[in-house]
Amino acid sequence: MENYYTADRKFYLENKDLQEIVRDLENDFQDRNAEALHSYAEACTWYDMVLKNAGDICANFIAPRAAAVDEQGPTYRDGLVSWAPETQENMKVLSEAGYLGGTLPRRYGGLNLPVTVNTIIVEMVSQADASLMNLFGLQDIAMTINKFGDETQKTRVLPKFCTGEVSGSMALTEPDAGSDLQAVSLRAIEKDGQWYLDGVKRFITNGCGEVSLVLARSEEGSKGGRGLSLFLYERYRDKNLIVRRIENKHGIHGSPTCELQFNMAKAELVGRRKFGLIKYVMSLMNGARLAVAAQALGIAQAAFDEAMKYANEREQFGHTVVHFPAVYQMLKKMQAEIETTRMLVYQTAWFVDLEDMYERRSQRGEDVRSELKYANAMAGFLTPLTKFTATEMANRAAYDAVQIHGGCGYMKDFPVERLARDARITNIYEGTTQLQVVAAIGGVINNVLAQEWENLQKFNIKELSAEKERVLGFGEQLQAIVSEVTTVKDRDFHDYVANYLVAIASIAYRNVLFLPVAEQFAGKRELFRFFLNESAVRIDYLIARIRMLKKVYGVSIEELKRAFVKGR
Numbered sequence: 001m002e003n004y005y006t007a008d009r010k011f012y013l014e015n016k017d018l019q020e021i022v023r024d025l026e027n028d029f030q031d032r033n034a035e036a037l038h039s040y041a042e043a044c045t046w047y048d049m050v051l052k053n054a055g056d057i058c059a060n061f062i063a064p065r066a067a068a069v070d071e072q073g074p075t076y077r078d079g080l081v082s083w084a085p086e087t088q089e090n091m092k093v094l095s096e097a098g099y100l101g102g103t104l105p106r107r108y109g110g111l112n113l114p115v116t117v118n119t120i121i122v123e124m125v126s127q128a129d130a131s132l133m134n135l136f137g138l139q140d141i142a143m144t145i146n147k148f149g150d151e152t153q154k155t156r157v158l159p160k161f162c163t164g165e166v167s168g169s170m171a172l173t174e175p176d177a178g179s180d181l182q183a184v185s186l187r188a189i190e191k192d193g194q195w196y197l198d199g200v201k202r203f204i205t206n207g208c209g210e211v212s213l214v215l216a217r218s219e220e221g222s223k224g225g226r227g228l229s230l231f232l233y234e235r236y237r238d239k240n241l242i243v244r245r246i247e248n249k250h251g252i253h254g255s256p257t258c259e260l261q262f263n264m265a266k267a268e269l270v271g272r273r274k275f276g277l278i279k280y281v282m283s284l285m286n287g288a289r290l291a292v293a294a295q296a297l298g299i300a301q302a303a304f305d306e307a308m309k310y311a312n313e314r315e316q317f318g319h320t321v322v323h324f325p326a327v328y329q330m331l332k333k334m335q336a337e338i339e340t341t342r343m344l345v346y347q348t349a350w351f352v353d354l355e356d357m358y359e360r361r362s363q364r365g366e367d368v369r370s371e372l373k374y375a376n377a378m379a380g381f382l383t384p385l386t387k388f389t390a391t392e393m394a395n396r397a398a399y400d401a402v403q404i405h406g407g408c409g410y411m412k413d414f415p416v417e418r419l420a421r422d423a424r425i426t427n428i429y430e431g432t433t434q435l436q437v438v439a440a441i442g443g444v445i446n447n448v449l450a451q452e453w454e455n456l457q458k459f460n461i462k463e464l465s466a467e468k469e470r471v472l473g474f475g476e477q478l479q480a481i482v483s484e485v486t487t488v489k490d491r492d493f494h495d496y497v498a499n500y501l502v503a504i505a506s507i508a509y510r511n512v513l514f515l516p517v518a519e520q521f522a523g524k525r526e527l528f529r530f531f532l533n534e535s536a537v538r539i540d541y542l543i544a545r546i547r548m549l550k551k552v553y554g555v556s557i558e559e560l561k562r563a564f565v566k567g568r
Helices: 007-014 019-026 040-072 083-097 113-129 130-136 139-148 151-163 274-312 325-363 367-412 415-424 433-445 448-460 466-485 491-520 521-550 554-561
Strands: 074-079 080-082 166-172 187-193 194-205 210-219 230-232 241-246 257-270
Touching: 007 083, 007 325, 007 521, 019 194, 019 241, 019 325, 040 083, 040 113, 040 130, 040 257, 040 415, 074 113, 074 241, 074 448, 080 257, 080 448, 083 130, 113 130, 113 274, 113 325, 113 448, 130 415, 139 210, 139 274, 151 230, 166 187, 166 521, 187 210, 187 521, 194 433, 210 241, 210 274, 230 274, 230 433, 274 325, 274 367, 274 415, 325 367, 325 448, 325 521, 367 415, 367 466, 433 491, 448 466, 448 491, 466 491, 466 521, 491 521, 491 554, 521 554
Parallel strands: 166 210
Antiparallel strands: 074 080, 187 194, 194 257, 210 230, 230 257, 241 257
């Protein structure tokens, strides 16, 4: 039987050093209850079992139901939303297997998994049915409650997430507050020590869920992010939330996207007032962005597998189409992009694990300020870089998979038609690609990756020494073009070329990650060299494009918008 916990996923997980992270998660292996792990070796064996079981469920139970979920989707009647029957079955199986509380502590019924391990489960679920990830992956809501809620909230809500008794939503966006969450206007009103929510939320994934984290304006008359707080709303404790409708979407049909109306609905404050956006939602969204990157990676893998299968079965001109250069060119690029993006996704998850570990150690009174600062910087930079990379890559992979199928790829009879639709949302929600560039460009300009380049410089490379110099050269090219850009004293110019700089950083850093792997494992060298050569051409092109724009427009770059601006 097929299993989505493939050799590649296993290989790249085993290539990550989780020992310090796991030791901290497991209380230095001192716990003696029945579910406790007693050594790193035991933990690795258990993670392997968890992932194999999840891979089996995804490949043999969830994936065969994906087409039916896409065809039917959720239903809406008289204010009530019901998932498709197959979606309900999928969530029931995942719940019974214990996967709905993957990263939550065991005292609430969770598996206490590292983020890195759980990210692989998210990726596999997404390969099976991308829309299911939007329900399964909403564990970030539970993790936010675990991180910032009080103990009463945690003990009341978190066990329900782990058993599958409740599902969640993060109610952030509004009709006039999409990417600009500082414009949120839904009111939070305090009366006699009780908070009430009043207003409308829009485009809320699984807004019909029993538990919602709601961003609301708690400070009357305020404007901007400082007036916003985060609230916990539980539908089973209050009946003053109405689901006004569910959206008719292009893709991810299995996931209901809702418009919500809060009519003085009772809620509880999470954490401190006025920290809703600047601290709690940023933490929540960073977790969601990593999950969407894993979702995109899973979609890309599914598209690649379908394209490979079709290319080896479809005959034209007396040959299967896989033999035509135009086809295997697309396949080779897809393979390299998927593999290097997987390295980037797992590396980002690893830094998130490090960040969480150092935060726990800091709370215990340990002096880990420098380590925490570095982990914060890397997780904060790599999260938007990874979403930028993975979601754009998934859209290209799905596009090429349809192209390899030809006319068949445009028909609903073939999975790539659904995959192309599902991929499209990934570079829109949880912050568009353009917003990921805004979030990542500061790290590029400030050379957050400097330590990573130094680590590579020190790494003992024997077999690929010439390739090492080329990879180090990518870093030098990146810093040189950053210096050239910053000499142009025009904010519009900086913003215009920011996506090119972020793309260069993504390509260069993926080579940094790939080189040590290829040095140690000869079987990876052919693909590494292919990606290295493709990277060199792509980086040169992006740099040439920036220099052209600087030469032709420079501080006059805003002239390019004149043809599009209507009125003021």
